[in-house]
Amino acid sequence: MSGAPVLTATNVSITYAVEPPVEAVREVNLTLHRGEILGLAGESGCGKTTFAYGVNRLLKAPAVMTSGEVIFHDADGTDIDVTGLSGEELRRFRWDKVSMVFQGSMNSLNPVMNVRKQLDDVFTTHRPGMSRREREQRSGDLLKLVGVDPGRLGAFPHELSGGMRQRVMIAMALALDPQVMIMDEPTTALDVLVQRGIIRELMRLRERLGFAVIFITHDLPLLIEISDRIAIMRDGRIIEQDTAENIYRRPTQPYTKQLLSSFPSLTGARGGFVRGGAK
Numbered sequence: 098m099s100g101a102p103v104l105t106a107t108n109v110s111i112t113y114a115v116e117p118p119v120e121a122v123r124e125v126n127l128t129l130h131r132g133e134i135l136g137l138a139g140e141s142g143c144g145k146t147t148f149a150y151g152v153n154r155l156l157k158a159p160a161v162m163t164s165g166e167v168i169f170h171d172a173d174g175t176d177i178d179v180t181g182l183s184g185e186e187l188r189r190f191r192w193d194k195v196s197m198v199f200q201g202s203m204n205s206l207n208p209v210m211n212v213r214k215q216l217d218d219v220f221t222t223h224r225p226g227m228s229r230r231e232r233e234q235r236s237g238d239l240l241k242l243v244g245v246d247p248g249r250l251g252a253f254p255h256e257l258s259g260g261m262r263q264r265v266m267i268a269m270a271l272a273l274d275p276q277v278m279i280m281d282e283p284t285t286a287l288d289v290l291v292q293r294g295i296i297r298e299l300m301r302l303r304e305r306l307g308f309a310v311i312f313i314t315h316d317l318p319l320l321i322e323i324s325d326r327i328a329i330m331r332d333g334r335i336i337e338q339d340t341a342e343n344i345y346r347r348p349t350q351p352y353t354k355q356l357l358s359s360f361p362s363l364t365g366a367r368g369g370f371v372r373g374g375a376k
């Protein structure tokens with residue numbers, strides 16, 4: 098499933114320049130391969146979100162990347178130094194190459210614009226060559242992809258359920274065919290059945306479209322189920338990374354074992370390796 102590297106983070110450190118300073122991410126090295134799902138797990142506050150923001154250059158003061166490099170290996174063979182991008186280049190890079198879906202994304206839809214207009218805006222900004230008809234067609238197709246009736250293009254956010262709004266956000270993140278999607282607790286705010294539905298859909302889309310995913314959550318059982326590899330983060334550092342199966346069956350770090358044992362579903366009699374180990 099996984100291929101050549103698509104994103105490489107080397108020695109990334111991020112500090113919140115407050116008093117006293119908080120070293121939220123410490124010398125993180127992580128490689129994401131084409132088409133792979135890399136799970137990033139760890140307790141609240143360990144630095145997962147800060148790292149995700151850093152990778153996509155979304156950090157705002159007082160957060161400062163104090164060291165490191167993030168390289169995006171484009172499908173056309175060029176390497177893009179993400180840490181060196183600014184202005185227009187950065188704007189084009191985001192959404193186009195790497196898109197993000199956050200836990201609160203569904204609340205970031207504009208309440209006074211219907212779904213059609215919000216999707217349309219992505220295309221008019223990033224794909225100025227597209228005709229109106231193409232934009233309309235693609236918007237409908239995207240809704241279909243994420244399991245929303247294209248008839249809802251005219252709906253305003255308040256007319257959609259939380260799950261549907263999050264699906265619309267995923268559609269927006271997919272709009273430009275990104276090579277990487279960063280998902281930070283994308284379904285945590287939703288009830289379990291809705292979560293499951295969306296995750297299943299995402300996995301299908303990934304198979305079909307081939308994008309790679311950095312999936313961030315404290316939900317280790319979910320990560321074990323969906324990830325190819327898992328990185329465990331603690332106090333800003335990656336303390337262990339391996340295949341999902343090895344993390345589940347043969348964790349080497351006491352902290353990983355502790356994290357696993359904090360989920361009864363993984364250790365209880367009825368627990369089990371959900372993918373059955375077959376990959």
Ligand SMILES: Nc1ncnc2c1ncn2[C@@H]1O[C@H](COP(=O)(O)OP(=O)(O)OP(=O)(O)O)[C@@H](O)[C@H]1O
Pocket residue numbers: 113115119121139140141142143144145146147148159315
């Ligand atoms: N604006 C800020 N100023 C100072 N410290 C911050 C700021 N934002 C986050 N931090 C600190 O940085 C560390 C990492 O936070 P981060 O949100 O990245 O962790 P996380 O693993 O994503 O947690 P969660 O799952 O709760 O979102 C924490 O110690 C947090 O308190």
